[in-house]
Amino acid sequence: MWHDAVLVAGKDLRIEARSRVALWQVVPFAVLVLVLLAFAIGPDQTALKHAAPGIFWVALLFSTVLAIQRSVAVESGEGTRDGLRLSGMDPAGVFLGKAAAVGLQLLALQVVLWAGVTFLFDVRVQVVWLAATACLLATVGLACAGVLYGALSAGLRVRDTLLPLLVLPVLAPVLLAGSKVWQAALSGSVSGGTQWLKILVPFAVIYLVVGVVLYGPLQEAA
């Protein structure tokens, strides 16, 4: 399973490295969301600082949808999914590999977003380890839930419109808990943040386990 996971993750990351869709489309989109939400809030620096955690996580969530759509799209070529299915790879390994590839891209994206909110909204994270832990846990949850829903919508002609409707309500707890942890990390309140990490941990674990179990049946249905 682990060997298959490494192979699939390597394949997806190699495709991304060559096509650079994540670099030229997903990252600029995330920065665009940051700027648009700042326009919506207005130039008031206090309000922007207050909203910065929410803006960071909304931008991350929307970009996650794009990353998942891209992850599904690389398998949508003629016979690609069938090829992957017939390769004899463990479905759990395929799931973990695809989730790892999406997760690594999301981590890189979060570095850009973190720099973006620091630069644009003039916020400074007081408890860096707290904010970073939230990002890591959220990445696992977002990648696993995202890949699972990506597989659910794979092969459908209405995939692009259906996926956000399916996946965004599911990812909402990450937005909620992540924003709260970041608010705590910005204000320096460790206890206020660790309380919300308790949501990110089960979210990541549940979708990791559910993904490993259910990806096989989903792969057959795609």
Add this chain to the structure above:
Amino acid sequence: MSAVPATWRPRWLTVVGVLAVVTTAFTVWLGLWVTPPDVVQGNLARLLYVHPAVATVALYWAGGVACAGSLLYLWPRTRSFFWDRLAASAVEVGAVFSALTLVTGSLWGRPVWGVWWTWDARLTSTALLLLLEIGYLALRRVPADPHIRARRCAVAALLVAIDVPIVHFSVDWWNTLHQGGTILDPGFELHVHGSMLWTMLLSFVAFSLIFVWLLAVRYRIEVLEDAVGDQELEVSLAERWSEDTELVGAGSGTGGSTPGGSAP
């Protein structure tokens, strides 16, 4: 086109429907005329005979049937379209009850809390449940091979079911504005007494019967929809065959072959 075949319409469905009407009528009578107004909330407390029962159906009955049906479909030994249709029907009826839960809760929240809506853990998780159910129904509407659609929907229903325990435990996990258990608290201590308790318990029976009736009717519609879909496919195929036969006939009549002359 031939008529839709007669399908499953058992007698017990009529009995359940009649019982649902009778128990609902009794609940209305007891709730509006027999039970007294609450000491603190006055007549607003009468929503107690609607909201908890509707929420119970939305969360436990619909969620339970959808989850069990999906699991039984995914399990190879019990795989049957019966479970797929039952789960889909449960999610659809559950979505209606989830929406009703939010509406009745909102009607009660305005005078008691002062707001139509508040970002409370239970309200938010129930709203998310409704959105997840709508997502499932959107997925269900996407045309696909019945086996593929059933498998996909079964997985989607199980993913929706993850939200059910979150809604249930939200009042215990977070310090919410929404009160805890309505009839019993976690220590199994009774909160409601006398005629109010009996009316409330009757409302649970009434709404559960309504759920069973709606579920069975929706299941029947699923069966009919599938039958109509199959028939439409057969009619389309027959029309296509007859078109091709005509083309072949016309082609052979003129002594030459036509591009449409081959079988599809």
